[in-house]
Amino acid sequence: MRRRVRDAACVFRIHLARLRAEAGPFLLAALVFPVAMFWFASRVSGVRAGDPKSLGFLAGAVVFSISLTAISWLGYLLLENRFTGRLKLFATLPLAPSSYVFGILIFAVAQAAAGTATLLVVARAVGVRARLDAAGASLLGATVTLTMLCLCGVSVVIAARARSFAEGTLYTDALGAGLVILAPVFYPADALPRAVGAAAAWLPTSCAARAAETTLAGGHAVAPQLLALALMSAAALALGFRLMRWRED
Amino acid sequence: MTTAAITEETKAGDANGATAREGRGDLLDQVSASPRPRVSASSSPSPSSPPRAEEIAVRVVGLVKRYADGTEANRGIDLEVGRGEIVSILGANGAGKTTFLRQLTTELRPTAGRVEVFGVDADREPRRAKGMMGVAPQEAGLFESLTVREHFELFARLKGLAKREARAAAAEVMCGLDLVREARRRVGALSGGQRRRILVGLALLGRPPLLVLDEPTTGLDPDSRRAVWQVIRRAVAAGATAILSTHYMEEAERLSDRVAVIAGGRLAAIGTLEELFARLDKTYRVTWRDEFGAERSNLFGTFAEARAFVARESLSEFSIARVSLEDVYFALAGRRLTDAGGAAGGTNVTGAAGAAGETRKEGAR
Incomplete structure (x- = not known):
């Protein structure tokens, strides 16, 4: 167990070191x-900084950041x-596949935490104040972590199944933005056709946006969303583990 | 102007210092200096004496790789490699060398057969088997933004070394492969040859008892190639066993205790250099250019036969040399080293020309 943790930490450090030279894409995706998008949505809808709706857009920006970081950027890596x-x-090393994946997941969660924290600071700088207490911050942290894990699972699945680099990046780019566009994050849910809206409600990004908006507004009633995200994360990661080919047949 | 060259192949020992393996070139000289026994080449592996059971590092039994589309990359390879041996694997592109090595390193699951590494079944316990190996894959990407030192230290940690040991192992490998000056440089700024050396270095980290190196010196300049040979020899002198694939005959001659030839997914031959040379019923090669500029060569049993051929054909530009491992390879593998498809150049050993010799057309250059 200790060896696995150490191996995962090494994998994390290897990928963290990459950020030195490749910080640009990460900053683009995460920030x-x-x-x-936050600025665009606020301007188009005429929402001002003090308006409660601005917290919804901030939640949308957080989810957009996680989606781009987890699927577009991490999927690319x-x-x-x-x-x-x-x-x-x-x-070719005596390394457990789980150590490799966990190293990547630690890297992903660290990126999500850094991206979300920076977004909150930027939002505060432009006058959007989240009403986060300690419990709310923990719930937001759980939301961010579970969303990241779920979307990372999707990335692992794409990376494992893609037949070529080009095909894989097409999927990651499409899903990274698409999961946010399909979820009613920057527009009201009833703007969608009923069938699409019903399906969109079950997207991890929808659950994440609802949970993030609730916690940013000072609420704590996010258990159903967290449960849904946890189940989706478990399913996506289990599928990713199953499909990842450590040895070729 | 008429020119002629009669050359004896000389295999100078490595000038970089003495190790347990330094006599390899001398051994070849001895083999070359005396007429080689003439035993007809056959299609079965040579009866090279296998290592004793307790001395076996790698045992491969009936290894087969059949892909879903029906392609058979390996068709039943049997091989035993003794502890402390260096075995080079020769074969054309697509002959099955890399597939064989990838099965050995557990990266590729065999369709049938068994691989044992120091008695451990590599298919059932891949992590345990990999723990005893240092692997340099033929094609593996490095992390462009990591420095050379970071690569070695982090991967040494992944091999289970403690922090201090990892640092020492990294320093040792960088020193051996002449990468000390590049230690702080990012890999993205290095040449292809330097990257290749890093891959070899990653395999050597932690002094694994078995080295599996897939074309470790491809793309390296002569100095770097010698540096790689040197570290392999040192590792073997310190007790390691090495299995490497190569396209370079000189590398196989200088490094190996035994040479294996893989052709068409089968082990066409395996043996010491003496044993392999003994399977070729020829001792001398006459090389000349025909009227189209294509290089041609004939093999002869004796020097007198070679000279007689030169006189009979009135060749003005030619060379007579002792047969090389490449000649042996052609005879055993039956085709060019560069392409298993055998399309380019049409170069099979044909045995068509003359009573005493075989003609090989190398293609116009």
């Missing part, structure tokens, strides 16, 4: 695009590891 042969460096 620049979500802030731009996983695809790169697989298709440039980097995965071989790990696969």
Whole structure:
């Protein structure tokens, strides 16, 4: 167990070191695009900083940040590891596949935490104040973590199943933005056609946005969303583990 | 102007210092200096004496790899490698060398057969088997933004070394592979040859008892190649066993205790250099260019036969040399080293020309 934790920490450090040279894409995914989306949504809807609706847009920006970071950016890294042969460096070591995946997940959660915290600071700077107490902050942390884990599971599945790098990046790019666009994050749920709205309500991004908005507004009643996110995370990660090919057949 | 060259192949020992393996070139000289026994080449592996059971590092039994589309990459390979041995694997592109090594390193599941690494079933206990191996894959990407030192230290940690040991192992490997000056440079800024050396270095970290190196010196300049040979020899002198694939005959000759030839997914031959040379019924090669500029060569049993051929054909530009491992390889594998498809150049050993020799056309250059 101790060895696995140490191995996962090494995998985390290897990927963290990448950020030194590749911080640009991470900042774009975690900060620049979500802030731009927040600003765009606020301007289009005429919502001012003090308006409670602005917290909804902030929740949307947090979810957008997680989605882009987990699927577009991290999915890209996983695809790169697989298709440039980097995965071989790990696969030829006496390393448990779970250590590799957990190392990646720690990296992902660290990115999500950094991205969310920065977004809250930026929001505060422009006058959007979240009403977070200690319990609310914990619930927001749980929401962010579970959302990240769930979307990372989706990334692992894509990275494992893609037949080529190009195909994989197409899926990660489409899903990274698509999961946020399909979820009623920046627009009211009733704006969607009924069937689409019913399906969208079950997207992890929808659950995450509802939970994030509630906690940012000072509420704590997010248990159903967290439970749904936990189940979806377990399912996505289990599928990802199952599909990931450590050894080829 | 008429020119002629009669050359004896000389295999100078490695100039970089003495190790247990340094006599390899000398051994070849001895083999070359005396007429080789003439035993007809056959299609079965040579009866090289296998290592004793307690001395076996790797045992491969009936290894088969059949892909879903029906392609058979390996068709039943049997091989035993003794502790402390260096075995080079020769074969054309697509012959099955990499597939074999990937099965050995547990990366690829065999369709049938068994691989044992120091008695451990590699298929059933892949992590335990991998724990005894250092692997340099033929194609593996490095992390562009990590420095050379970070690569070695972090991967040494992943091999189970403590922090201090990892640092020492990284320093040792960087020193051996002449990468000390690059220690703080990011891998993205390094040449292809330097990256290749890093891959070999990653395999050597932690002094694993078995090294599996897939074309470890491909793309390296002569100095770097010698540096890699040197670290492999040192590792083996310290007790490791090495299995490597290569396209370089010189590498196989200089490094190996035994050479294995894989052709068409089968082990066509395995043996010491003497044993392999003994399977070729020829001792001398005459090389010349035909009227189209294509290089051609004939193999002969004796020097007199070679000279007689030169006189009979009135060759003006030619060379006579002792047969090389490449000649043996062609005879055993039956085709060029560069392409298993055998399309380019049409180069099979044909045995068509003359009573005493076989003609090989190398293609116009």
